[in-house]
Amino acid sequence: MPELPEVEVVRRGLARWAAGRTVADVQVLHPRAVRRQAGGADEFTALLRGRTLGTPQRRGKYLWVPLGDGLSMVGHLGMSGQLLVQEPEMADSVHLRARLRFADGGTELRFVDQRTFGGLAVEEAEADDPEATPVSLAHIARDPLDPRFDDPAFATALRAKRTTVKRALLDQTLISGVGNIYADEALWRSRLHYDRPTATLTRPAALELLGHARDVMTAALAVGGTSFDSMYVNVNGESGYFSRDLDAYGREGRPCRRCGTPMRRDPWMNRSSYSCPKCQRPPRA
DNA sequence: CCTTTGCCCTGAATGC
DNA sequence: TGCATTCAGGGCAAAG
Structure with missing residues (x-):
């Protein structure tokens, strides 16, 4: 995608x-x-x-x-x-x-x-x-690869939201370019659970999450993006190679690349969230 | 004003 | 075998 x-x-x-x-x-x-x-x-x-x-x-x-x-x-x-x-x-x-x-x-x-x-x-x-x-x-926010993206303003806005962290990552009026795949990857790298309320993130944690989102998308871009089937190809019909480097998305049941615990897939907003149950602890209910 | 839900679509995979 | 159901998911309008 x-x-x-x-x-x-x-x-x-x-x-x-x-x-x-x-x-x-x-x-x-x-x-x-x-x-x-x-x-x-x-x-x-x-x-x-x-x-x-x-x-x-x-x-x-x-x-x-x-x-x-x-x-x-x-x-x-x-x-x-x-x-x-x-x-x-x-x-x-x-x-x-x-x-x-x-x-x-x-x-x-x-x-x-x-x-x-x-x-x-x-x-x-x-x-x-x-x-x-x-x-x-006009309503679409700048993306993290845009030199004019405002990191401190993002951290402030993220923490002011009354929502959960993955919803916020997918909010294109807050930060654009992130979809379900790179949201899960950034959260895994940040050891954050998708249902963590944004208001409970410290400012350094918010900035770290942003950094991981930026890093994972930069790494994917360097190898031509993520292709699963023929859903995404470049203008010449060629696939990208990042799917083999994904740490979270699509890895249900496979060992976490950090701790070895089997990864889980949870239904989430009529789609899926992939996470490590040990590295990414759910927030208290 | 801010957040959440439902709808739009088709083909592959799954269920009975 | 075949038909019906489920799932994938970005963005937007509408509801809450």
């Missing part, structure tokens, strides 16, 4: 293979893929045609491609979204949702998304500035 490292790998792929190219034609094969576009597929297509793609940007799990005139193509991969740069001759996937053809007649940019939680849209940015964030992303 694409979280920050996986989206960053895709962003880099777009920078290399799509930036600077001019859109000749757009095809939307599933309306849900452009549901964020107020004017639907027709508007999406009309706004893209003839535009030259700028340098792709990212905040958390969102990415966008500046198009000039204050417009950007904003994308989110959701659960299963892929942006693929493929030769026109390559057969379409049954889950192909949108296609951009370029004026140079070379490779196409294809948006493939099995579960249709992802999407694309052309939107306004606040200014015609490469730093400008699309208006619709």
Whole structure:
């Protein structure tokens, strides 16, 4: 599932293979893929045609491609979204949702998304500035790999929340880019249980948790991200290698890499949390 | 205002 | 074998 490292790998792929190219034609094969576009597929297509793609940007799990005139193509991969740069001759996937053809007649940019939680849209940015964030992303916090992420402010805000620590890590308005996988990894590294109230964390503990989240995502990015099946691949269809380095996520019943205790999986918010029952003690009820 | 819940989706895995 | 159910989960609207 694409979280920050996986989206960053895709962003880099777009920078290399799509930036600077001019859109000749757009095809939307599933309306849900452009549901964020107020004017639907027709508007999406009309706004893209003839535009030259700028340098792709990212905040958390969102990415966008500046198009000039204050417009950007904003994308989110959701659960299963892929942006693929493929030769026109390559057969379409049954889950192909949108296609951009370029004026140079070379490779196409294809948006493939099995579960249709992802999407694309052309939107306004606040200014015609490469730093400008699309208006619709104004509520998304900076991510821990952003040089302007404010660590002390994060620690303060985290401790002021009336919630539990894993919920807070997944709150994209507090810290963006962290999903279920890297949340579990950061908590394991911090020896924190997912249900620990944020208000009970000391300031150093909050900063340590942030550091671990940053470290684990940096390490994952260095090896191309985490791939389990074909749910996440880079723009060339290649998998990342971080799944073999995961310490918590998906390791139910396998020994904790720190203490050897069998790892457990708990149902949590209609999904799963993986933790070590010895290293990550639950808070008192 | 802040936090929590439910919904959107499809295919693989599991249950009977 | 085959049909029905469960699970995966990010983001947002709506409820609490």
